[in-house]
Amino acid sequence: MSQTAASLNVERGCCSSRCIAFFVSKAQKSEKLSISRTRMIVSSLKSRLHFRYWNNTVCHLPRLYCQIPNRPAWDPQPCLTLDMKLDFEKAWKQYVDDFGLTQHENKQNAYILSMFPYPSGKLHMGHVRVYAISDTLARFYRMQGFNVLHPMGWDAFGLPAENAAIQNHQDPSTWTEENINEMRHQLKQLGCSFDWDREFATCHPSYYKWTQYIFLLMYKAGLIYRKPSLVNWDPVDKTVLADEQIDENGNSWRSGAKAEKILLTQWFVRSTKFAENLLKGLETLQKEDWDDVIKLQKSWIGEANGVVFDWNIEGLSSELSIPIWTSKPELLNKVEFIAVKPGSVLDVVQADKLVEEFQYATIDGEIRTFKASCPKVVAKNPFFKEKVPVFVVDGVLPFPPGSDTYMGVPSESEIDLTFAKSVGLSCKTNFEQSIPVETLCTEAKQKGIGGYPVSSNLKDWLISRQRYWGTPIPIVHCSSCGAVPVPEEKLPVHLPPFPSYDRSCTKIASPLAQAKEWVNTECPKCGGPAARETDTMDTFFDSSWYYLRYLDPSNETEIVSFEEAKKFLPVSVYIGGKEHGTLHLYFARIVSHFLYQLGKIPCSEPFKRLLVQGMVMGQSFQEKETGRYLTRDEVEVKGNQTVSRSTGKSVTVRWEKMSKSKHNGVDPIDAIKSFGVDTTRLLMLADAAPFSQRNWNPEGSKGVFNWQNNMYMLVSLFISVRNRAMSGELKPDLSSPSFIKGMQEIYSFRNRHLSIITHNYRNTHQFMVAIKSMQQLTKQLRLLPPEVIAFSSQYELAMATLISTLAPMAPHFASELWQGFLQAPGRLNTESSDIKWEKPVLEQPWPTLDSKFELPLTVLINHKEVCTTLISYEVFKSLNEGEMIEIALKQEKVKKLLNNKIPLHCKASSFAERGARVSMAVPGLKISEEDTNPSFSKKGRQEAARKRTEKKNKKEKIEYN
Ligand SMILES: [Zn+2]
Numbered sequence: 005m006s007q008t009a010a011s012l013n014v015e016r017g018c019c020s021s022r023c024i025a026f027f028v029s030k031a032q033k034s035e036k037l038s039i040s041r042t043r044m045i046v047s048s049l050k051s052r053l054h055f056r057y058w059n060n061t062v063c064h065l066p067r068l069y070c071q072i073p074n075r076p077a078w079d080p081q082p083c084l085t086l087d088m089k090l091d092f093e094k095a096w097k098q099y100v101d102d103f104g105l106t107q108h109e110n111k112q113n114a115y116i117l118s119m120f121p122y123p124s125g126k127l128h129m130g131h132v133r134v135y136a137i138s139d140t141l142a143r144f145y146r147m148q149g150f151n152v153l154h155p156m157g158w159d160a161f162g163l164p165a166e167n168a169a170i171q172n173h174q175d176p177s178t179w180t181e182e183n184i185n186e187m188r189h190q191l192k193q194l195g196c197s198f199d200w201d202r203e204f205a206t207c208h209p210s211y212y213k214w215t216q217y218i219f220l221l222m223y224k225a226g227l228i229y230r231k232p233s234l235v236n237w238d239p240v241d242k243t244v245l246a247d248e249q250i251d252e253n254g255n256s257w258r259s260g261a262k263a264e265k266i267l268l269t270q271w272f273v274r275s276t277k278f279a280e281n282l283l284k285g286l287e288t289l290q291k292e293d294w295d296d297v298i299k300l301q302k303s304w305i306g307e308a309n310g311v312v313f314d315w316n317i318e319g320l321s322s323e324l325s326i327p328i329w330t331s332k333p334e335l336l337n338k339v340e341f342i343a344v345k346p347g348s349v350l351d352v353v354q355a356d357k358l359v360e361e362f363q364y365a366t367i368d369g370e371i372r373t374f375k376a377s378c379p380k381v382v383a384k385n386p387f388f389k390e391k392v393p394v395f396v397v398d399g400v401l402p403f404p405p406g407s408d409t410y411m412g413v414p415s416e417s418e419i420d421l422t423f424a425k426s427v428g429l430s431c432k433t434n435f436e437q438s439i440p441v442e443t444l445c446t447e448a449k450q451k452g453i454g455g456y457p458v459s460s461n462l463k464d465w466l467i468s469r470q471r472y473w474g475t476p477i478p479i480v481h482c483s484s485c486g487a488v489p490v491p492e493e494k495l496p497v498h499l500p501p502f503p504s505y506d507r508s509c510t511k512i513a514s515p516l517a518q519a520k521e522w523v524n525t526e527c528p529k530c531g532g533p534a535a536r537e538t539d540t541m542d543t544f545f546d547s548s549w550y551y552l553r554y555l556d557p558s559n560e561t562e563i564v565s566f567e568e569a570k571k572f573l574p575v576s577v578y579i580g581g582k583e584h585g586t587l588h589l590y591f592a593r594i595v596s597h598f599l600y601q602l603g604k605i606p607c608s609e610p611f612k613r614l615l616v617q618g619m620v621m622g623q624s625f626q627e628k629e630t631g632r633y634l635t636r637d638e639v640e641v642k643g644n645q646t647v648s649r650s651t652g653k654s655v656t657v658r659w660e661k662m663s664k665s666k667h668n669g670v671d672p673i674d675a676i677k678s679f680g681v682d683t684t685r686l687l688m689l690a691d692a693a694p695f696s697q698r699n700w701n702p703e704g705s706k707g708v709f710n711w712q713n714n715m716y717m718l719v720s721l722f723i724s725v726r727n728r729a730m731s732g733e734l735k736p737d738l739s740s741p742s743f744i745k746g747m748q749e750i751y752s753f754r755n756r757h758l759s760i761i762t763h764n765y766r767n768t769h770q771f772m773v774a775i776k777s778m779q780q781l782t783k784q785l786r787l788l789p790p791e792v793i794a795f796s797s798q799y800e801l802a803m804a805t806l807i808s809t810l811a812p813m814a815p816h817f818a819s820e821l822w823q824g825f826l827q828a829p830g831r832l833n834t835e836s837s838d839i840k841w842e843k844p845v846l847e848q849p850w851p852t853l854d855s856k857f858e859l860p861l862t863v864l865i866n867h868k869e870v871c872t873t874l875i876s877y878e879v880f881k882s883l884n885e886g887e888m889i890e891i892a893l894k895q896e897k898v899k900k901l902l903n904n905k906i907p908l909h910c911k912a913s914s915f916a917e918r919g920a921r922v923s924m925a926v927p928g929l930k931i932s933e934e935d936t937n938p939s940f941s942k943k944g945r946q947e948a949a950r951k952r953t954e955k956k957n958k959k960e961k962i963e964y965n
Contacts, residue, residue, distance in 0.1 A: 078824040080720035084713045089680035092820040097195070100815045103846045104146045104154075104197050114150040115572040116142040117551055117611075119580030119588075120157045123205070124164065125183035127190040129620040129662060129700055130581065132672045136685040136813075137617060137694055137771070138579045139196040143812035144765045145576070146197075147850040153572050155554040156191065156198040158184050158205035161212075162543045163249075166473040166515075175502045176473040180207055190673060195681045195815055202557045206546040211553060212475040213496035214563045215546055218595065220478055220489050221602065226452050227274045230487065232324055233466060234349055235270070236263040244268070244470040265352055270468035271477060271539060276458040278594045279308045285593065285609050296695070297585040297614055301593075304586045306459025310404070311445060314453040315342065317350060318391065319381035325453070326350055326383070328409045329460040333445070335413045337438045340420075341429060342383040343395045345408040351396045354379035364400070364426040374400045376427060386453055387444055388436050395427060406461030465591065467542045472502060472515040474540025482527035482534040491528050497536070514538040548591040549599070551575055551610060562604075569605045574612045577769075582616040582695065589614075615769050618697040620688075621659040622668030628654045635667045659699045670700055682814035683708060689771040689813055711779045712817065715806070718786050719824040722793060722803060726828040729794035736795040746792030746799075749784070754802040755857040757781040761809045762850070763918035771813065781806050797832035804839045805851040818845050853877040853917055860919040863892045865907075867923070868931040871897040881916065888912035892922035901935060902926065 118138035142154035165176040204211050222228045236245040240259035249257045256263050282305055286298050310331040317324045344350045359377045376397035384391050403410050414421040414431045424431050448455025476497045478490040490497055500522035503515050516538040527534035555572055556564040596610040625634045627648055639646050639655050646655045662669040675684050686708045692698045728734045757777045764774040792799050803825055811818035822845035833839050840848055855878035862872045873895055889910045907924040914920035
């Protein structure tokens with residue numbers, strides 16, 4: 005028998021201290037370690053073993069494990085420097101970038117999606133934040149054993165490209181491609197594991213073919229229509245402007261001219277049809293991080309408490325219908341007038357109307373006057389014979405919120421009657437027989453004139469843009485057939501080369517109108533001469549379905565194959581700016597609901613979880629007197645005031661959105677050069693919750709720098725202590741109280757922190773809390789005595805836990821630390837499934853809690869915490885909701901409080917590694933302050949808060965000393 009084999013054979017009485025530690029670790033795992041029990045195990049082993057084989061044993065373990073060819077062995081340095089960090093990053097880059105892209109058949113799938121960027125050509129700090137978060141999550145899910153899809157692409161159509169093209173006499177596609185190449189290059193420096201094989205840009209014909217296809221599907225389903233609508237017109241630049249391009253004074257951002265409202269026939273998606281379904285869909289998401297966005301979506305969509313019907317206007321030179329919302333469709337037979345607000349479509353069309361002054365008496369008998377005009381048109385009731393007059397008026401009638409039309413029913417409303425009398429309308433008393441609301445709505449839906457439940461605020465989605473750089477609308481206009489959709493097999497309708505742009509002759513039309521050869525085509529229906537639609541689509545249309553294309557980017561016959569969609573949908577976590585919480589999500593949800601109804605995708609709600617992130621702010625310095633912005637180098641601190649170096653004048657210091665004019669922008673590439681990628685990522689994740697604003701202040705973030713250094717020193721310490729043990733300099737005394745105490749401490753540290761870290765990665769996405777916990781673990785690991793570091797299997801496990809849990813956030817640095825960790829001799833957890841000794845850190849399984857570690861199950865009655873019981877992780881992870889409730893009901897305290905009352909309802913929410921809460925509602929039961937769990941009572945909470953502040957102050961003192 006070889007010496008190693010013999011040394012491991014306990015029965016034969018020859019083993020090593022390593023084996024003792026191993027048995028202790030086994031004992032620890034099989035039951036919660038008590039001091040007396042450990043002493044017993046250790047002494048019984050010691051009596052049978054001797055330690056002279058220690059050196060021989062460790063020599064048989066693989067000493068050096070190098071995951072990169074030619075990577076030199078760890079050579080501990082006195083401290084961690086920037087050069088070292090950059091060196092680690094260079095060495096690990098390829099591996100870190102490419103890791104995790106292979107998919108495995110037998111794994112569960114996760115889809116981690118960050119909102120794709122507009123290719124402006126320059127990465128900004130907001131990008132760094134969003135991708136640091138998404139990559140951290142992607143890597144976390146991989147370590148949890150998932151196949152992770154983490155793709156990247158480009159939201160590439162839009163105005164900036166077109167404006168730049170006009171300025172530089174360049175094709176927008178050239179400008180865009182150049183920017184994409186530049187940004188891809190920059191993005192690749194962030195250490196993100198993006199699947200570049202799935203990359204696409206929305207301006208590629210292979211993508212916009214499917215955008216056009218979705219447009220046609222909607223067109224065929226009657227969800228797309230065309231009608232005159234007002235647009236903003238810049239009379240100087242002779243161009244149509246988006247609402248966002250008009251400043252608060254109504255002036256154009258380009259020319260500064262007062263924008264005019266003009267009428268243009270445009271394309272709309274009947275998005276209001278989806279209001280009710282979208283509201284219902286929100287119910288299924290009402291948890292976790294959707295909370296804020298649900299509120300935004302709800303207020304955007306509004307309560308679907310009315311119906312819109314389109315009314316035809318008669319007496320105009322061209323056809324016009326206006327949508328009129330009402331919460332009382334049952335009164336439609338009694339409508340006697342319609343009112344519209346000044347500035348609305350009908351008002352603009354009828355510019356030559358006569359404004360008159362009218363009078364009415366208030367209830368108090370006071371006489372008031374108002375102005376109104378009556379255009380020479382009538383509105384035709386869509387369901388009854390009646391044709392009613394239209395008034396342009398504001399201020400006297402209660403228009404529904406967000407609506408510029410009003411349905412007047414004098415027979416049912418006092419206000420309407422007063423108005424009708426004031427303007428001289430003779431009101432009727434006999435009306436046509438009313439029609440049941442359901443019948444009205446069905447008829448309206450059939451005619452395509454509305455009839456869907458909707459709020460008065462919500463409007464249909466205007467998708468026409470009079471712009472070149474967008475997806476061409478696949479419609480052909482024929483003088484005899486009207487608007488004819490381009491047949492599917494003729495898709496995509498390619499964008500022609502950018503037409504030469506003669507500003508002086510620009511009409512109110514897209515520049516595409518000037519591409520005569522492209523415009524003139526033949527009608528798909530009759531073959532006669534026809535003209536292509538020259539409007540392009542809103543870029544929100546392009547981005548409303550991009551997440552589907554990543555699943556199957558080269559599919560030439562479908563948007564996405566159902567099979568691929570089934571694998572990854574809905575998106576597990578969607579990460580992006582809160583500013584997209586309204587429109588983008590609303591449109592993406594509409595398209596998803598629509599495609600689901602057609603059976604093209606497996607679910608209606610596209611995103612399971614949402615992580616909205618706040619802005620990254622830069623510190624700005626503004627001279628109080630002049631308002632001039634200064635750079636950081638131009639100011640200095642004198643006493644407790646910041647002043648200008650040159651003038652000595654007082655300066656206001658603020659955190660503001662980064663911008664060139666405020667000299668407070670930071671170039672991500674500069675940040676990476678100054679701190680390294682991993683530190684930049686950690687700085688983004690530490691100290692602020694994802695949804696709050698992130699003040700970019702590396703100088704003030706000593707915590708992250710110190711912590712990285714501490715981790716580096718910790719691994720160096722680990723190697724050196726293990727080497728000392730190997731050389732015989734350190735002797736194990738496994739029964740000493742300090743060793744046993746150390747073992748217990750480390751057992752509890754590791755489990756407690758792992759529980760917090762995992763919970764915050766998975767459930768709350770509060771990476772800052774996870775980082776705090778890792779920092780504490782690092783500190784505690786450094787404080788333990790050498791014999792614990794050398795001979796405790798729990799210590800080794802805790803080291804592995806620390807490095808593994810750091811890996812998703814700082815993949816290069818953790819890879820290097822892991823290499824150092826593997827280099828230490830005398831491995832103890834050789835049989836544990838928690839450490840895969842032959843694998844690099846990114847391929848480690850996510851660490852698990854020890855089975856005997858106890859998690860709290862907290863019981864709440866009527867929102868008050870009454871007791872907490874501890875349950876071992878082993879038991880806890882197999883509990884279902886019913887069993888948790890059962891445990892809660894069995895608690896003495898709960899039984900006493902309930903006093904045989906039966907709770908109205910019970911609910912258990914469990915956070916796998918962090919415990920659970922069981923809430924009970926018992927009507928009429930009063931829980932007094934004494935009955936609440938002392939640690940959770942108001943007093944207890946105040947006490948805990950006081951302690952936290954004390955600790956924080958103490959810590960800050962240390963950091964700044
Ligand atoms: Zn035709």
